């Protein structure tokens with residue numbers, strides 16, 4: 500295997516417990532999108548005997564995949580379910596998000612709805628899914644009067660906590676404060692990663708929903724970053740090396756050429772593995788802690804780099820190359836995206852190795 504993703508499960512647990520210590524709230528580990536690309540089954544399996552009360556995924560299929568692998572955890576589906584998925588989610592015992600009057604109607608039409616485990620979603624400013632705060636009293640009454648299930652959670656989502664939008668974020672938290680002490684509801688939660696790291700003192704909720712931070716990454720600078728340990732590394736090995744005898748075009752489209760004497764290495768990783776094509780002509784990878792520049796276009800299955808003078812005598816076929824690590828946000832910013840996108844696009848073809 501020449502391109503692989505190394506995942507340190509202990510460090511995930513470490514990060515979750517650091518977050519619990521920092522916030523004095525319990526975590527709902529977010530393992531949606533295949534645990535941000537790192538492997539939801541393996542991670543859920545590892546965490547399943549560590550006493551977390553609830554885990555969060557995005558949709559019914561993600562919850563089902565985990566359940567069908569024989570892992571026994573309590574799972575919240577954070578996305579909106581259509582009538583069909585809602586029924587199946589309830590049958591399977593998953594906790595569901597109820598975020599609109601259409602959802603309430605679908606609950607009414609679900610035969611088993613009395614067994615449903617409901618988290619009510621409040622839209623405090625994200626503008627994605629969720630009831631307006633003005634509707635919440637009526638929603639709670641409606642669920643109770645019609646025996647539509649147990650309200651075990653109420654939550655909201657922050658839209659801009661990583662963008663230094665203090666006033667806006669505090670207004671979101673403030674709108675949610677009405678519910679944060681409601682002891683009749685077991686799970687009360689609003690903070691995602693930037694909320695956890697910047698606003699944990701501003702809310703009395705009893706749970707938080709860390710995603711990217713449990714995997715060791717923050718999208719913003721924070722002195723608290725040092726409580727997190729790195730969790731993953733995307734790695735490959737040099738499979739081909741050449742010294743250019745003259746100036747030579749490298750890769751598709753002749754967009755760049757190497758100079759006479761340059762040492763060019765070919766790596767068995769391309770955009771089909773998740774190395775974003777926008778890193779063509781200028782992205783970097785690391786060998787022996789030295790930055791090496793990607794030359795020419797990233798191909799589907801291979802990518803070429805220039806070996807810097809300083810390490811040219813120490814590099815051979817089989818030398819390990821670091822593609823992404825916990826500094827992935829720096830790489831992401833170079834191409835106008837965020838770490839989450841790069842992580843979730845690491846393809847199935849890349850072997851996951853758990854340590």
Ligand SMILES: *Cc1c(COP(=O)(O)O)cnc(C)c1O
Nearest residue numbers: 529577656691692708709710711
């Ligand atoms: C993805 C997601 C999270 C986790 O967000 P991070 O910023 O990665 O911690 C939390 N809550 C909801 C509703 C989400 O969709």
